[in-house]
Amino acid sequence: MSTKILYNLESLYEEIDIFEHKNISFHHHLRNGDFVLNMVLKKYLEMDVKELNLFPSSIFPTYTTILDLIKNDQINNITTNYLNGPVAEYISKNGLIGKLKMQTHGGRARSIIEGNNNIDIAYIAAPYVDKLGNAVGYKGKNACGSLGYAIADSKYAKIKILITDTLVEEVDNPEIDGANIDYIIVVDSIGDSNGIVSGTTQVTKNPVGVKIARYTSELINELGYIKNGFSFQSGAGGVSLKATEYIGEIMRKNNVIASFFSGGITKYHVDMLEEGLVEKLYDVQCFDLDAVRSISKNKNHIPISASIYANPNDEKMVIKDLDCVILGAAEIDYDFNVNVTSSSHQMLMGGSGGHSDTATEAKLTIIVSPLIKARIPVIKDRVMTITTLGKNVDCLVTERGIAINENRKDLIEKLKNSKLKIYTIKELANIAHNYTGIPKQLKKESKIIGMVEDRTYDIIDYIYKA
Amino acid sequence: MKSAGSLESSDCLITVSYNKDKNNTVNIESIVFDQFGEQIFEVINKSLQELNIKNVNVLCQDKGALDYTIKARLATALKRLEGENNE
Incomplete structure (x- = not known):
C-alpha cells in the first residue's frame, strides 16, 4: 500500500476504526515539548475507547492525557521504559486495571521486532517528512535529532502513521523508510521546541x-x-x-x-x-x-x-x-x-x-x-x-x-x-x-502494580503500590 | 520569634519562640521523617537539655539535614531569640 497523506486526525478515523486497534505506541523524542501524544490520545478520550494498551517509549510530565485516560478506566496496561511526573505518581498510588511493565530501550526494540509487544498502531511524531513517508528527526521547525526509539515501531506495527508539521519534496538518507509508512498526517505543530531540548545537560559545578x-x-x-x-x-x-x-x-x-x-x-x-x-x-x-x-x-x-x-x-x-x-x-x-x-x-x-x-x-x-x-x-x-x-x-x-x-x-x-x-x-x-x-526501614505495601522486565525477558523485580 | 537555617536540600530551618507555659515543645516537618523522625526529636531535645533551655517552642522544617546541622541551626536560632530579648 502506498502512503496516504491526510490533513487531520478526524479523516484518519474515517480510514481506520479507532475501536478496533487497542495496542498503540508513541516515542518520546520530543520529550516535554511533544504535542502528538496528547493530540492523538484526546481522540481516544473523546471517543471513549476502552481497553487500551499503551506502548510509549517513555512518559514525560506533560503527557497528561494518559492520566485522563487512566482515570476514565480506558487503559488496561502500559509498557514503557521510563516515566516521570503526574502519570508516574498516579500509577504509583493507584495502579492500573492491568499492569505497568517496565522494559529497557533495547528490550523494547527487541520485543517489538520479535512480536512480544504487539503494536496495532504506531503514532510517530516526525519532524521532517517527504510525500513518500521518508523521515528524519534532525531537520524541520521542531527538530529533535535522532528518531532511534521509533524505528522498530515504524517497521513492525500493523499500521504506521507519521505525524508531521514539515512536509517536503524529498528526504535524503531517511531514518524512517517511507516504504513502511501507511499514513502521513500533516498538522500545524508537532511540538514546542523549548520543551524538546532537555535543560539538564550541563556539567556539574557542585x-x-x-x-x-x-x-x-x-x-x-x-x-x-x-x-x-x-x-x-x-x-x-x-x-x-x-x-x-x-x-x-x-x-x-x-x-x-x-x-x-x-x-x-x-x-x-x-x-x-x-x-x-x-x-x-x-x-x-x-x-x-x-x-x-x-x-x-x-x-x-x-x-x-x-x-x-x-x-x-x-x-x-x-x-x-x-x-x-x-x-x-x-x-x-x-x-x-x-x-x-x-x-x-x-x-x-x-x-x-x-x-x-x-x-x-x-x-x-x-x-x-x-x-x-x-x-x-x-x-x-x-x-x-x-x-x-x-x-x-x-x-x-x-x-x-x-x-x-x-x-x-x-x-x-x-x-x-x-x-x-x-x-x-x-x-x-x-x-x-x-x-x-x-x-x-520502610514497610513495603503488598499490592503489586507492575514488573521490571530485563532485556533478556526475565522479570527481575516487581513494582509495589506506594 | 527567631529563625536560623534555610529550606535548601540537606539543611533545615529552625524557628524558636518563648513558651509561656514554661515548657518546651518540638514540632518537626521533615522529608525524611519516616526514616529519621525519632532521631531528629532526640537531637533537638538533647540540645535543649544541654543548653538548659526549658521554655521554648521549636519548629524544625527539615530538608534532610545531618545532626550537626540541626544542632548548629538550633543553637543559632536560640542565640538570636536571646538577643531579641536583650534589645
Whole structure:
C-alpha cells in the first residue's frame, strides 16, 4: 500500500476504526515539548475507547492525557521504559486495571521486532517528512535529532502513521523508510521546541559532584581503559558529563583517540567529536540543540535505532563493543543491584532507559552517586526496585570512596596498589551511617502494580503500590 | 520569634519562640521523617537539655539535614531569640 497523506486526525478515523486497534505506541523524542501524544490520545478520550494498551517509549510530565485516560478506566496496561511526573505518581498510588511493565530501550526494540509487544498502531511524531513517508528527526521547525526509539515501531506495527508539521519534496538518507509508512498526517505543530531540548545537560559545578567525577576519571584511567580505540558512554547527567570532561583532558595529554561514544548525545560529546578526540558518535537520542545540529552536518555523528543501539539479538548492536559506561543510581544495594525506577518512598520516578542494556554489555560499568542525598544514604541492604542486576555492575564511585563488586576480582587485583580510596560496599555504607544514623526501614505495601522486565525477558523485580 | 537555617536540600530551618507555659515543645516537618523522625526529636531535645533551655517552642522544617546541622541551626536560632530579648 502506498502512503496516504491526510490533513487531520478526524479523516484518519474515517480510514481506520479507532475501536478496533487497542495496542498503540508513541516515542518520546520530543520529550516535554511533544504535542502528538496528547493530540492523538484526546481522540481516544473523546471517543471513549476502552481497553487500551499503551506502548510509549517513555512518559514525560506533560503527557497528561494518559492520566485522563487512566482515570476514565480506558487503559488496561502500559509498557514503557521510563516515566516521570503526574502519570508516574498516579500509577504509583493507584495502579492500573492491568499492569505497568517496565522494559529497557533495547528490550523494547527487541520485543517489538520479535512480536512480544504487539503494536496495532504506531503514532510517530516526525519532524521532517517527504510525500513518500521518508523521515528524519534532525531537520524541520521542531527538530529533535535522532528518531532511534521509533524505528522498530515504524517497521513492525500493523499500521504506521507519521505525524508531521514539515512536509517536503524529498528526504535524503531517511531514518524512517517511507516504504513502511501507511499514513502521513500533516498538522500545524508537532511540538514546542523549548520543551524538546532537555535543560539538564550541563556539567556539574557542585563540589561533591566534581569530586565524584574526578575519582571516576582516575578510576577509569588506572584500570587502563583510556587508550586508542576505546569506546565510552556517559549519558547526560551532570556528574557523568564532568567525568567525560576529565577523561577528555587525559585523552589530550596522552594523545588518545576514542573509537566511539554511544547513547544519548550532548554538546560535550559533539565538541569532542569536532576536536578529533573521538571518531564516531552513535546517537539514539539528542539531548540538546548542539547535538541536533551536529547530526545534520557531520557524517560521523550517526543516528541509530534502539535495536542497533541495544537489542541483544541485533547482530549490529553497538554496545556489544562498549568498553565503559557511567550510569547513575537512586539506590544501590550490597549486591550492587541498582534502582533508577522508584524513589526510596516507592514512588515511580524513572526507569531503565538504556541503564540495564549498557550495564550488561559494557566491559566496565561504573555507577556514580553522592554517598548521601538529603540524609538518605544511597547504599541500602536491598534496593526498593531492581532496575539493573548487580551482576552487571562493577563499581560505585562516591565522594568519599569507591566500592568494587567482589565478582570483579580482576579489577580488585589491578587496584590493589591504587591511591584511590577503595572500600567494600558495606564499609562505604558504614561511612554513610556514621553521618546520617541508620535509617528506619520502610514497610513495603503488598499490592503489586507492575514488573521490571530485563532485556533478556526475565522479570527481575516487581513494582509495589506506594 | 527567631529563625536560623534555610529550606535548601540537606539543611533545615529552625524557628524558636518563648513558651509561656514554661515548657518546651518540638514540632518537626521533615522529608525524611519516616526514616529519621525519632532521631531528629532526640537531637533537638538533647540540645535543649544541654543548653538548659526549658521554655521554648521549636519548629524544625527539615530538608534532610545531618545532626550537626540541626544542632548548629538550633543553637543559632536560640542565640538570636536571646538577643531579641536583650534589645
